[in-house]
Amino acid sequence: MPKISIVTPAYNCEKYLEEAVNSVLAQSFEDWELLIIDDCSKDATWLRMQTLAKKDNRIRIFQNQHNSGSAATRNNGIRQARGEWIAFLDSDDLWRPEKLQRQMSVLRKHPDAAFLFTGSAFIEDDGMTIAHVLHVPEKVSRKKLLKQNVISCSSVLIRRELMLEFPMPEEDGIHEDFATWLAILSKIPCAYGVDEPLLVYRRALASKSGKKGKSAHMNWQTYIKAGVPTVSRVYYMVSYTLHGLSKYSMLWWRSYRLMMRKERFKKLFLMIMNALLLLAWTSVFAHAWYQKYNYKAIIGRQYSFWGYVALFVLYAALNILIGKVFSVFRVVHQQYIEILLSHGFTVILANAATYIELALIGRWRFRMHIAPMIAVAAINLLIGLVWSLLVRWLYANIYPAHEVLLIYGKNNMESLEEELLKQGERFHLKTRISLKEGREAIIREIRRHESVMLGEMPEEERTFYIRYCFEQKKRCYCQTTLADILLMSSEKISLSDKTLQLFRNCGLTVEQRAAKRVFDVAFSALVLVLLSWLYLILALYVRIAAGAPILTKRECLTRNGKHFWQYKFRTMKPGKTIENQDPWIPGGYFLMVSHLDELPQFFNVLKGDMSVVGPYPEQVESAEHIQKKLPEFTYRQAIKAGLTGYAKVHGKYSSSKSNQLKMDFYYIQNYSFALDLSIIASTLKVLLEPSVSRRK
Structure with missing residues (x-):
């Protein structure tokens, strides 16, 4: 005879029943029987029950002759039960694996106990966890x-x-379970609680308990059923209402936060916050305009209403354009130094461009009437920084780190796990599971997590889990492969009723290469002219501090595997490498970490050996070694090597060669002049950020 009989009424629950049964099968206490009673379901619940019964001989299934309701169905299960104890599990709820074990352990402390219960955790209808626990x-x-x-x-x-x-x-209009507990407690002194969330309660607003007005009326009727006097009923209803408001307001807020975590609401939240920032910035400029510039004696003309609108829209558009380039609206996962630099560059450039526009309209001499625009820039910078802190705080509270399930194959995932730990504000690595566990176990884990991350695995497995996560509306992160990059950059071609992907x-x-070369020459010449004084100072410093030579050169690879000599200011002693002890000339380490040693590469750009933006130039010897392990590394040689690049900006000199290849290949396949400008702008931020690792 089993120790515990678990009764599960089932009605139109094919969607949830298997998950509930699996939570019973996972119990650490194994002396139980599970009775599932179908209350004449209209879906495939009975067929699902028959399948589940084959999993374990401790599962017994029954079917009512007619639809009787949950109370009558539970009573039917109690009559069929053979265990000493009765437990109930609704078909859409779940148990933690230690639930029965923990309750049975209470009997050792309280052997006279006849009624036990536990705390609860909560999930939404789609399985997403609500950060709320009902303590008991x-x-x-x-x-x-x-x-x-x-x-x-x-x-x-x-x-x-x-x-x-x-x-x-078995009557309508009351909480039948509450009435039963009151009846039992009229005979025994108390029930014993286990204050742990061993029950996972699925919150369905369509249920009886989800409609709070109706629930309160049912509560009143339950008091009448229990024989509570009228005056006492009023007192208990007031207490019930106050406790309910406290409990469900917290549950509602955390459920609301969970709802907002869904992707469509996240984008809406960020869009609203970005709009508020632009409104604040434009309002500050509008105030300065009306107070300081909107005079015919200053601006030279009187604007109409639509002139004001055009001016303010243009100002907002400038901030959007420059802000996009410097990622000013993507503050959520940036470091604080990145936020400061993003807002600094955006505010300075946007207001400088606006001042030039006003100066041309008013025909001012340089620096005339500049004070108001400096004040606007300073105030907007302060607003931007406060806004960034507010957005990060709200985002962290509404969108806490995603609980991630990591599915991995044979390869070591230590590097990926280290990166996830570094990104703790975005990801919480909750569970790891190997492909060896099988699809059934992995699918069960996917259902319990809001996000899934796929490590390196066979393409068939990868495709299966991506599709399954898509069907279940789960976030799925995959490590990018070269095939993914090719697919992203391919061209779609329609052939009658068929769709083809064109890979090239x-x-x-030719047009892109020509435009890129014109920009390279113009940009390099401008830098060399503007910074000529800095080149002279650095050359004199190296000559005085360390003697000749001033420059070093390395044989590197560029487009189509062509060899060239890359120039840098010397930072190391002759014959020394970075692996040696004390390899630096005086001040050499500073020149290296500040990237000032790379300034002579603009001469390489003028000569045509390099481009301003492109893959990092690898030395010939190291490239040959890398290509033996990673033959696809030659894909980077489709364009000229660059002084800065996509991999430099996003990897910040610390990426593995495999990841560097993927980032450079992405840049090549998705090249545009706008992407080049974005990389140059991001380079300005990277140069001013604290160095995260040594360059090699």
């Missing part, structure tokens, strides 16, 4: 229970003879 007292008497029902039906464990003596009322390996077009 160690003991609860009938009088205390009248004030607040803290006993969830799916958490109880009750002696069978009590349930036979006090079956659940032709590098940059």
Whole structure:
């Protein structure tokens, strides 16, 4: 005879039933039987029950002759039960694996206990976890229970003879489980609680308990059923209402936060916050305009209403354009130094451009009427920084780190796990599971997590889990492969009713190469002219501090595997490498970490050996070594090597060669002049950020 009989009423629950049954099968306490009673479901619940019964001979299934309701179905299960104890589990709820074990352990401390229950955690209808726990007292008497029902039906464990003596009322309009607990506690002194969330309650707003007005009326009727006097009923209803407001307001807020975490609401939240920032910035400029510039004697003309609108829209558009380039609206996961630099560059450039526009309209001499625009820039910078802190705080509270399930194959995932730990504000690595565990176990884990991350694995497995996550509306992160990059950059072609993807390996077009070369020459010449004084100072410093030579040169690879000599200011002593002890000339380490040693590469750009933006130039010897392990590394040679690049900006000199290849290949396949400008702008931020690792 089993120790515990678990009764599960089932009605139109094919969607959830298997997950509930699996939570029973996972129990560490194994002396149980599970009775599933179908209450004449209209879907495939009965067929699902038959399949589940084959999993374990401890599962027994029954079917009512007609639809009887949950109370009658539970009573039917109690009569069929053979165990000493009765437990209930609704078909859409779940148990933690240690639920029964923890409750049975209470009996060792309280051998006279006949009624036990536990705390609860909560999930949404789609399985997403709500960050709320229902705590329960160690003991609860009938009088205390009248004030607040803290006993969830799916958490109880009750002696069978009590349930036979006090079956659940089979009438409508009351909380049948609450009425049963009150009836039982009229005979025994108390029920014993385990204050742990061993029950996972699925919150469905369409249920009886989800409609709070109706639930309150049912509570009143339950008091009448329990024989509570009128005056006492009023007192207990007030207590019930106050406790309910406290409980469900917190649950609502955390459920609201969970709803907002869904992708469509996240984008809406960020869009609203970005709009508020632009409105604040434009308002500051509008105030300065009306107070300082909107005079014919200053601006030279009187504007109409639509002139004002055009001016303010142009100002907002400038901030959007420059802000996009410097990623000013993507503050959520940036470091604080990145936020400061992004806002600094955006505010300075946007307001400088606006001042030039006003100066041209008013025909001012340089620096005339500049003070108001400096004030606007300073105030907007302060607003931007405060806004960034506010957005980060709200985002962290509404969108806490995603609980990630990592699915991995044979390869070591240590590097990926280290990166996830570094990104703790974005990802919480909750569970790891190997492909060896099988698809059934992995799917069960996917359902319990909001996000899934796929490590390196066979393409068939990868495709299966991506598709499954998509169907289940789960976030799925995958490590990018070269094939993914090719697919992203391919061209879609329609052939009658068929769709083809066109893949090409032709590098940059003639027009793109020509435009890129014109920009390289113009930009390099401008830098060399503007910074000529700095070149002279650095050359004199190296000559005085370390003697000749001033420059070093390395044989590197550029487009189509062509060899060239890359120039840098010397930072190391002759014959020394970075692996040696004390290899630097005086001030050499500073020149290296500040990237000032790379300034002579603009001469390489003028000569045509390099481009301003492109893959990092690898030395010939190291490139040959890398290509033996990673043959695809030659894909980077489709364009000229660059002084800065996509991999430099995003990897910040610390990426593995495999990841560097993927980032450079992405840049080549998705090249545009706008992307070049974005990389140059991001380089300005990277140069001013603290160095994260040594360059090699």
